Every structure is written in structure tokens, then in C-alpha cells.
Amino acid sequence: MEEGAPDGGDGDSYSLSSALIVVTCFLGGLAVALACTRRGRRSRNLPPGPPSLPLIGHLHLLSRLAHQSLADLSRKYGPVMMLQLGSLNTLVVSSPDMAKDVLKTQDHLFASRPSSPLGDIFMHSSNDLLMAPLNDHWLFMRRTCVMELFTSKRVAQFEERRRIETWRTVGRMLDEGREGNVLDIDRRMKEHGFNIITQELFKKSFHGQRTPTIAADGEALEFHDLMKEFTSIGFFVPGEFLPWLRKLRIDVGGVEAKLQKLSVKFDSFLRKIIEDHRHKMFIRQNTEIEDFVDVLLSLQSDNRDAKCLTDDQIIALLQNLLIAGSDTAANTLVWILSELMRNPEVRDKLRRELDDVVGQERLVHEADLVNLEYLQAVVKEALRLHPPAPLLVPHSNVSATTVAGYDVPVDTRVFVNVYAIQRDPTVWENALKFDPQRFIDRSVGYQGQDFVFFPFGSGRRICVGMNMGLLTVEFTLALLLQTCDFSLPEGMAPQDVDVDESHGATLSRMRPLKVLVSPRSASKLINTNS
Ligand code: HEM
Numbered sequence: 001m002e003e004g005a006p007d008g009g010d011g012d013s014y015s016l017s018s019a020l021i022v023v024t025c026f027l028g029g030l031a032v033a034l035a036c037t038r039r040g041r042r043s044r045n046l047p048p049g050p051p052s053l054p055l056i057g058h059l060h061l062l063s064r065l066a067h068q069s070l071a072d073l074s075r076k077y078g079p080v081m082m083l084q085l086g087s088l089n090t091l092v093v094s095s096p097d098m099a100k101d102v103l104k105t106q107d108h109l110f111a112s113r114p115s116s117p118l119g120d121i122f123m124h125s126s127n128d129l130l131m132a133p134l135n136d137h138w139l140f141m142r143r144t145c146v147m148e149l150f151t152s153k154r155v156a157q158f159e160e161r162r163r164i165e166t167w168r169t170v171g172r173m174l175d176e177g178r179e180g181n182v183l184d185i186d187r188r189m190k191e192h193g194f195n196i197i198t199q200e201l202f203k204k205s206f207h208g209q210r211t212p213t214i215a216a217d218g219e220a221l222e223f224h225d226l227m228k229e230f231t232s233i234g235f236f237v238p239g240e241f242l243p244w245l246r247k248l249r250i251d252v253g254g255v256e257a258k259l260q261k262l263s264v265k266f267d268s269f270l271r272k273i274i275e276d277h278r279h280k281m282f283i284r285q286n287t288e289i290e291d292f293v294d295v296l297l298s299l300q301s302d303n304r305d306a307k308c309l310t311d312d313q314i315i316a317l318l319q320n321l322l323i324a325g326s327d328t329a330a331n332t333l334v335w336i337l338s339e340l341m342r343n344p345e346v347r348d349k350l351r352r353e354l355d356d357v358v359g360q361e362r363l364v365h366e367a368d369l370v371n372l373e374y375l376q377a378v379v380k381e382a383l384r385l386h387p388p389a390p391l392l393v394p395h396s397n398v399s400a401t402t403v404a405g406y407d408v409p410v411d412t413r414v415f416v417n418v419y420a421i422q423r424d425p426t427v428w429e430n431a432l433k434f435d436p437q438r439f440i441d442r443s444v445g446y447q448g449q450d451f452v453f454f455p456f457g458s459g460r461r462i463c464v465g466m467n468m469g470l471l472t473v474e475f476t477l478a479l480l481l482q483t484c485d486f487s488l489p490e491g492m493a494p495q496d497v498d499v500d501e502s503h504g505a506t507l508s509r510m511r512p513l514k515v516l517v518s519p520r521s522a523s524k525l526i527n528t529n530s
Pocket residue numbers: 129130131142197320321322324325326328329332387388389392393394455456457458460461462463464465466468469470473
């Protein structure tokens with residue numbers, strides 16, 4: 001280079017050398033991280049797992065349908081597998097024996113929840129039930145649910161509410177299905193699941209025509225927007241797996257900011273509902289219990305217990321129940337109807353059972369369900385092949401322990417792959433065939449006792465709303481089949497109905513199920529004006 005030339009060359013070499021320093025440091029850091037991870041692995045007897053990449057660990061091996069990717073990996077690495085998702089130890093359990101060890105034998109250790117930005121920001125996990133770690137607060141919330149909200153008395157109290165709402169849904173479907181209109185079943189069932197749960201929580205519906213119990217337009221719209229926003233954000237928060245992103249205040253895709261904003265909106269929406277109920281109960285001296293909010297407010301004012309529910313806890317609980325209770329039941333119904341359209345012989349058999357037990361002269365009611373053995377088997381078979389929470393809700397262990405002789409460090413995130421177990425050909429004959437008869441030939445309940453079938457989980461964290469969810473699904477299915485005929489749009493054969501999956505909050509169909517609906521004679525008995 002000529003003397004006196006502009007010092008751009010020096011600048012270049014400066015930036016080159018600083019770039020080299022950064023790259024060297026980065027690679028050095030990676031090498032140290034890798035060596036530490038390997039040493040850590042060697043010094044502890046961790047469960048097997050695939051080779052990992054520095055920093056991201058095994059994140060790149062998970063597709064959007066994580067339950068399927070994990071099922072594939074466990075076929076190679078076994079039923080107890082350890083993954084490194086970013087910087088998080090993650091235990092994946094995929095056999096009945098291992099599930100039993102985690103959810104029964106060591107339930108006292110594994111019944112906690114990992115902390116997560118989604119839980120912290122959105123679910124108020126220090127105040128809620130679903131995402132709360134295993135502690136006295138969780139026990140208090142769980143007891144409140146079990147002893148006050150989901151008792152058989154309370155479930156029975158809301159029977160009429162569920163019946164009327166289901167009549168309205170079926171009536172709407174028949175109306176809209178007139179003149180050969182093709183119906184989007186996913187949309188109908190999601191609206192139905194949501195209406196049922198909001199009727200139980202705060203005696204209001206948010207979809208359908210205006211009636212005295214349907215929320216005012218503005219309120220309904222606001223709630224629709226909130227729920228739509230929630231499901232569209234997605235549940236993958238990168239900072240959960242790569243905590244250094246959070247330390248550097250990097251919010252990839254702005255997901256955390258969106259959750260924060262949405263949480264504030266949700267909060268004020270539910271706070272207003274609580275205030276309206278309080279007004280009704282105390283100003284108008286109305287002490288009649290009409291919904292869950294009434295129950296929770298009366299517990300709060302009772303003050304029998306030294307520990308009393310706060311407004312924040314009530315809001316967190318309502319939010320949990322809305323999120324955990326609506327799409328789970330709705331998607332179960334969509335999967336059942338998909339399987340019935342793919343398997344006309346099952347549909348015919350189910351209809352024959354309904355005609356034999358109930359007939360067409362009166363409408364089915366919840367008390368009939370115990371006598372509908374095949375219908376119950378159909379629901380079980382759909383929950384076997386399409387569990388709404390295919391990895392349950394993540395568990396976590398409160399102290400270090402061992403599983404199948406392998407070390408599991410404290411605070412490991414645990415995925416129990418119920419989807420893989422319920423489709424395992426070594427556990428179930430013709431595992432991928434939709435065959436409800438298997439549940440008539442073999443008695444398997446919902447309590448998850450033998451760990452071959454546990455779509456609601458098992459142990460301390462088993463679904464708290466199981467009975468209510470099952471009633472919604474079974475009764476809706478019974479009324480639909482009793483009063484409607486279903487057929488596929490012209491040119492479509494049963495084998496054309498796919499079962500491709502998509503996964504948001506719960507396991508749903510990738511594309512909506514579209515069918516034709518026409519009335520059977522019992523439909524004349526439905527009164528949609530009640
Ligand atoms: C077909 C319907 C449903 C299915 C398949 C289902 C499934 C599940 C599963 C798998 C879990 C996690 C269990 C675990 O962590 O091991 C769960 C938890 C939970 N479910 Fe459900 N659920 C359904 C309906 C409902 C309904 C209707 C409600 C309430 C209205 C509800 C409220 C909850 C709550 C609050 C939890 C958290 C319990 C805790 O962490 O202690 N679920 N459910």
C-alpha cells in the first residue's frame with residue numbers, strides 16, 4: 001500500500017481482526033459449552049438422546065407437531081429419552097411403564113410445572129392452577145375446583161344450560177345446512193365448546209343469535225377478538241428455551257410483548273365480568289348461585305377459610321378454565337365426526353344404538369348416556385387416536401431422581417407422549433384403525449390406571465374438568481346423531497376425509513371438516529327458543 005494513502009485499508013484490517021476475534025470467541029464459547037455438556041453427560045448417567053448442536057441443543061429436531069417428532073425419536077432412542085431444548089433439560093417418556101413411573105410411582109416429585117414465559121406472562125402462573133408449580137397455592141386452587149366447582153351436584157346443576165346450548169347449536173346447524181349448504185364443522189364445534197364453557201362460567205354465550213343469555217354484541221365481539229388473538233400468537237416463546245435472549249431483552253417475533261398486551265386485555269375483560277356479578281349479588285341481594293363466578297365470589301365473601309380467594313386468583317382460574325375447557329371438548333367432537341365420516345359402518349352402528357335406546361319420539365338427555373355403551377366407546381376411541389393434549393401439559397420434578405436407572409436432574413421439563421403410547425402397535429392391536437369395539441371388549445377407564453389410555457392425564461395433575469368435558473362431548477354427539485343425517489359433499493368418498501393434524505393450544509385438524517347436514521324426524525322436537 002502507498003504511503004499517505006487513505007487509511008481505509010487499516011480500517012478494513014481493523015474490522016477484519018475484530019470480526020475474527022468475535023468469531024474466535026464465539027467458536028471458543030461453543031467448544032467450551034459443548035465440552036461442558038459432554039462432560040456433564042458423562043459425569044451423570046443421563047438417559048440416551050440424539051447428538052445435539054451447540055446452543056440450540058435438539059430444538060432443530062422438533063417439527064411444529066412436536067408429539068410426532070418425539071414419537072419418531074423415541075422409536076430410535078427408547079421410551080426414556082433426554083433432550084436439550086435450547087438450555088432446558090427435557091425428559092421424554094413414551095411407554096406405559098415409564099409413564100406409570102413418572103405419573104404414579106414418582107407423582108409426588110413429577111407433579112410440578114416448569115416455569116415458562118407463557119405461564120408467567122399470560123397464565124398468571126403464581127395465581128393460577130394449570131401452570132402453577134407444585135406448592136400450597138396449587139393445592140388450594142385444586143381443592144377449590146374439586147370441592148366447589150366440579151362436584152357432581154354442580155355438574156348436574158348446569159345440565160339444563162348444556163342442553164339448551166346444545167339444542168341451539170344443532171338447530172343452527174340444521175338451519176344453515178338447508179338447501180344443501182356445506183357446513184364447516186370445526187367452526188361450529190369451536191363456537192359450541194366455547195358457548196358451553198362460558199355458560200357454565202358466567203351464564204353467557206358469545207356465539208349465535210341474540211337471546212337474553214347471549215352477550216351484547218360489543219362484549220361478544222371483544223371476547224371473540226381476544227380469543228382469536230390468543231390462538232394466533234402461537235405458543236412457542238423462543239426466550240423460554242434460550243434464556244439469554246430474555247437477558248439481552250431480545251423478544252423474537254415480539255411474542256412476549258403480544259402476550260403481555262393480550263394478558264392485560266383479558267384481565268380487564270374478566271375483571272368487568274366479576275364486577276357485574278358482584279353488583280348483582282350484593283347490591284341486588286341476589287344470593288342464588290347461577291354460575292362458577294357466583295360460586296367463587298360467594299367463597300370469597302364467606303371467608304370461612306383463613307386463606308381466601310383474591311380477585312387475581314379468580315381471574316387466573318377463569319382464564320385457565322376458558323383455555324383448558326373449550327377447545328379440548330370442541331376438537332374432540334371434530335375428530336369424532338371426522339372418524340364417523342371416514343367409517344360409515346361405525347356411524348350406522350352408533351345410530352342404531354341411539355334408535356334402540358332412545359328412539360325418535362323424544363330427545364336424548366344426559367341420563368341416557370350411561371345406557372349408550374357404543375357411543376361411550378366411540379368417544380374413547382377418538383380420544384385414543386386424537387388426544388387433545390398429545391404431550392399432556394409439561395410436568396417438572398421438584399428434586400433430582402432416577403427413571404429407569406437414569407439420572408434426571410431437578411427441574412427437568414417432562415413430556416409424557418400419550419399420543420405415542422395410545423398409538424403404539426405393541427400396546428394396541430391394529431393401533432391406527434378406528435375401532436370403538438376394542439373398548440367394549442376391553443374395559444379401560446379414564447383414570448389412567450393402567451397407562452395405556454390416559455387422554456386426561458393421571459395422578460395429582462389429572463384434568464380437573466374431565467367429567468364436565470366428557471358430558472359435553474357425549475351429549476353433543478348423542479343429540480347430533482339422533483337428530484341429524486351427515487353426508488359428504490358430492491364427489492367425496494369416506495377415504496377422502498383426511499386426519500392431518502395441526503397443533504396450536506390443542507391438537508386440531510389441519511383443514512376444516514366440511515359436511516352436509518339434514519334433519520332426522522326427532523329434530524322437530526328441538527326447541528331453540530328456550
Ligand atoms: C375432552 C376434554 C378434555 C381433555 C381431553 C382434557 C385433557 C387434559 C389434560 C391432558 C390435562 C393435563 C394433565 C397433566 O398435566 O398431566 C388437563 C389439565 C387440566 N384441565 Fe382438562 N381436558 C378436557 C376438558 C377440560 C375442561 C372441560 C376443563 C374445565 C372446564 C378442563 C380444565 C383443566 C385444568 C384446569 C387442568 C389443569 C389441572 C392441574 O394442573 O392441576 N379440562 N386436561
